[in-house]
Amino acid sequence: MSVSHDAHHDAHGHDHHDEDGGAAHSTFKGYMTGFVLAVILTAIPFWLVMGKVFDKSSTTAIVILAFAAVQIVVHMIYFLHMNSKSEGGWTMLALIFTLVLVVITLSGSLWVMYHLNHNMMPTSTHDMRNMP
16 A cells, blocks of 8 residues: 555544545635625615515515525525535434424414414403403
């Protein structure tokens, strides 16, 4: 074995360049691409709000939420280096598990609050007169 070949193996014959579980190392170009995308995905919603582009505020809110979701993906890919290959897929599995828990928690909370509001409202004016 040559000296340069020995430098890449430890005493057990393992390669040193795979220690991080296959996580992608980003370059300056990768970070700059992520930064430019993040700036654009921030500037467009800012312009939408300040320029009053849409008549209805609900439309503006939906568009901003869509840009926010895209920006989350950009941050996860370019800055957190999350993909299906990093750390043997465990980071992606943890992300999916977290998203499932968040969806269950939010939908369950909204369901409970809606039904509490619906069930706690008096049904008639007669009921209102009898309340203390």
